[in-house]
Amino acid sequence: MGRRFQASMFNVVVDEQENGMYLYNSYKGLDSIKEVAPAAREKVKDYLSGRKVDESDDPILNELIENRFMVPELYDERADREQLFYEYTMEDTLDITVHTTDACNFRCKYCALDFKTNVISKDVQDRIIKLIARNVNKYSRVHIDWFGGEPLIGIDAIEYISEKVIDICRKAKKPYTGSITTNGYLLTKENVEKLIKSRVANYTITVDGLKETHDNQRIYMDGGPTWDRIIGNLEGIRDNVKNRYISVVIRGNFTKEMLKDLPEFYNLLNDKFGKDPRFSFFVRPAGDWGGERVKLIADHLMPYSQMAEVYNYLAENQKDLKCIINLYNIHTCGAMCRSNKKNRYVITSYGKVQKCETCRPEHEIGEISKDGRLDTDKHLEAVWTVGFRRNKREQCDECPLSCSCLWGNCPKIGVLNPKDKNCGYITEYKELIKLAAKTYDVETLGAEA
Template identity: 30%
Template sequence: NISMSPEVEDAIVTFADKLLSEGKFERFSVQWFGGEPLLGYKTIVRLSERFLELCSIYNIEYFSGITTNGYLLNNRMFQNLVKNCKVTSYQITIDGEQEFHDNQRLLKNGRGSYERILTNLKSMVASPLYYHCTLRFNISRENVKSMENFLQSDGLIFKGDSRFNLAYHNIGDWGQGDRLDDYCVDIPDGDFSYYCSQQAISLGYYIDSPKMMLHNSLNCYANRKHHYMFNVRGVIQSCTVALYRKENIFGSVLTGILNHKKREDWIKGIEYDRCSQCPYVLLCKSGYCPLARINQEKSWERLCRLYRERIQKDFSLFILTKSYNDILDIN
């Protein structure tokens, strides 16, 4: 079931209306994801119209983004999403050149998806509309070289367009689903995301990761007090990865039941006893990832170390982008 029923749509709007009516918010942000969210395109159109109406009633800012594979994102759909649905933020994954992308991202019929996705992206580049698009690259041991080659070939159409930013992520084992014995994608030994980001900057591309730090948004979305996720059946959750973990299921919009105590146990604030003296606490807020925290409660030192390393690398990338201003004040 890839589209929501009218009952679930109505219940989500009612939930949002009740939340916004409290008058605590200046901004209402909606993110569409899947599976592939554009398979439920009509749901996106209907709910966007109703969300925009709520924001008009309560006089607050509306922001919307989508994580999509880009295969269905033709020019007509893209134009409607930006102009009428106000979906102005996009994350689209490309896993290197066509050979490697199609090796990892096949259609049900076994054919590759690269060519059509690139065609849709070219239409976005040609559009004068204002939006932001993050091109996400998932790095395995097999496709690092292909990532490099992409920047010198098909990727050139995005170079110099400030609407497009690149984001590199090492693949990982998130424990969701089985892998075949002959599965040919291996987790890299080192942090190739940092290496690829450095290379992209040196070639004149825009990079996403330093902006995350500057906007103080490193804290995991699933760890935020006023973040809610709804699946097509109306189940209220928080994390988009731990879909089947009981800790991540808090109630249903259809029944109107929300287990607040369970959500409080999932969402942790700053742990002052442990973190108050850390120089990075205001960036991470002790909230790297609820799922990681649950899985590795006894090894939080490792999480802290990994997070400090990430922040330090993002600072380095920020300096490499030269997107800062130096002011020498002499009295």
Template identity: 25%
Template sequence: MSTSPALRASHYLAVSPAVGRRAFRMVYSTRSARSLLVSDADWADVQHGRIDQLPVALKSALVEHKILVPAHEDERAVVVAHNKASIKSDDMLYLGIAPSANCQLGCDYCGQKHENRRMDDAIMQGVLTRAEHKLAQRGGYRRLQIGWFGAEPLLGIASIRTLSPRLQALAKEHRLAYSAQMATNGVALTPRLFFELVEQHRVMAFDITLDGAREFHDQRRVTKDGRPSFDTILNNLKGIAADPRFASCGAWISIRCNVDGRNHDGTIALVETLREQDLLRHFRFYTAPVHSWGNDAHLESLSQQRYADFEVDLLGRLMDAGQSPSLVPKALKPIVCMSVREEAELIDPYGEAFNCTEVSQVPAYQEVRFYRLDDVRKPAISPPKARPFADWNDRILAGEVPCHSCRILPICGGKCPKHWTEGISPCPSIKHNIEARLTLEMVRLNRQGRLVNRSQ
């Protein structure tokens, strides 16, 4: 006679406080990135090991969501094995391209050194040759994704206009889906250029920075000669949103606010400005703590807990303003960043290739050759240089970084291998406010009339 395997609550859980007259909790599994509403009484049975007393349907749902797992399962090993398998089977070739080493702005926390340098023909040909080589060397790719980075990529628009059609043709030749995204300061992103990028160059996701309301933004994100940039960027955004083509073009714009101890008070005022201008309806808004770019910028940041508390307040305000901010991840993160992808790299305006986006043009790393993979103007190194952080998941499994015991590992992946290597904790805010986020999720469900005992 067969018996059911012994079960226990997973290590990878977050549980909200009990809410409502019926006392439900939202239980979120970071192993499945799914949540379940469970009565307080049933959850007490789980906590006290009374698994067999649970209703059969509930017990089945808890197992399906990986809230309950086999009692003797080595969950950390399973998570790391999944991450490594995902990297091995990755079907996307990702190339970051920085077409310009220059930027209009002189942001006080930026660690880059800017120069009036753009990709020349030899480097652009090297980019294409390198991409072709990668596709020929390894089969199984189904997607080619391009990330346009800087300094400021729009100061290299001539290179984008040259490279983009050839990259799209390369994807078509190899029968790959093609997509592109761009991180830009937004100063030069006029509506005319925006729609050229979307319609001709298939850039479908844009990340644009506004660092708080005008008086806060213009204290830190000024042009090299000290002129403000807030109104220019805001007017570009307004023009894009007002164009009748935007609603159906399929492109996404995210407005990012980099937060530290100097401007966090201006973030709420920025949200109000965006609401008044009717831009929150069109664009996603999010914040990120200022971090080190090979400098001491992170020392101005809020503590991780203080930023997490600030963020919860902001998320509530965004919900009140009619936005639907992402509260908890709906997908796992087995591939933490481009640094662990087997072939992904960033190619800069000098022709150097890296497997990290935050190293190129940073004086602090100029003599550090650890991150430099190759020069695209020269024949590819054979065998290729070992990639930094290729052993990242093995390091987690071995307990070399705190991630090995962290309950959010499956949805975080370790956040930033480079920062851990430099002795800086990059832990995301959700580590410190996930219960509060779950409570906000229950508030949202209640407003929608969906706060019932079923999976979400």
């Protein structure tokens, strides 16, 4: 007797009727997405309905098996999922986020910062350098993500630490990379040259819509506008930076006001940056990330569910400027927070060590000693890396998306509030799958049917 097959527990079927049918499998991630040929749709739905199927020479069945939409009967897919979790969390990159300062030159209406003025001291900088020097040979590579406050207020620290770490990694024959999240106001030609010399290759800059909306949401500390300066700096990178290996992500934190301007905003960004493949677009709803300021605009915040409108618009109006970062959520392990990783740490401007980028005192797990040792509470590290999974929701085990988030979309929820059983993952995954299909011009399953 031949083998029997059943539908994978990680399948998602997006059936848009006249607008197409798409298949996705979270174990295989973004590469799994297939459009189903119209003539094959009924047969595909039958095969994936839950019944057991004997192997045959049916080309549609064999395509489903080849792409893991069908797996052998009694196949233990949960074991594969556990393997993914351990591979992701134990990945051997030393991944550090450094907050160069708590200070910021903006007063964004949704910001959770309390606008302290501390800038990372020379002592803390040297501790970070010693930490990397002591441990570089334990890892395959080193990555530093520069964060804040506004990290470019601490550009001198970025230069100093980077120069030392680049030399350490060169001698150890380990790759070193850097990235930065900045409001873009200080991203001048001079500072970009310094960052590129410091091996900072990935840049994330927030632009909240058209000029009027952005200048109302992302205000300079003296109350002035910021849009023109940021756009000018981005145009400067486009026109003057010849390095082909950098990437620039333009992020929009969407409020209700931005939603109505989406077509004009996207077209403007596409006209300015769409022909440069180094640029991409990243959309998120502005959220209540803590603090008092956001309460003043609570009525202007939009629920995450409204992002479906954004994704649908971008899917149907895709131009040169792509939303690559949003699609990470449907990569295998792509929706897991980096805080899950054993070798990932956040270092505050005070030298404290955390796992979460929000830099709250309750997230601290230790500090860096003067001789560069990670003096951390191993129990707290374990809680962030694996302990939060004990608090998974009942529906998580059967969820077809579980190879994307592996219950680690936001471990902070499970760590600080174990009784919170709300799913932290996106609800608009079907719209993201369709956006991915339009972005990458995916293969058609059953084309020969």
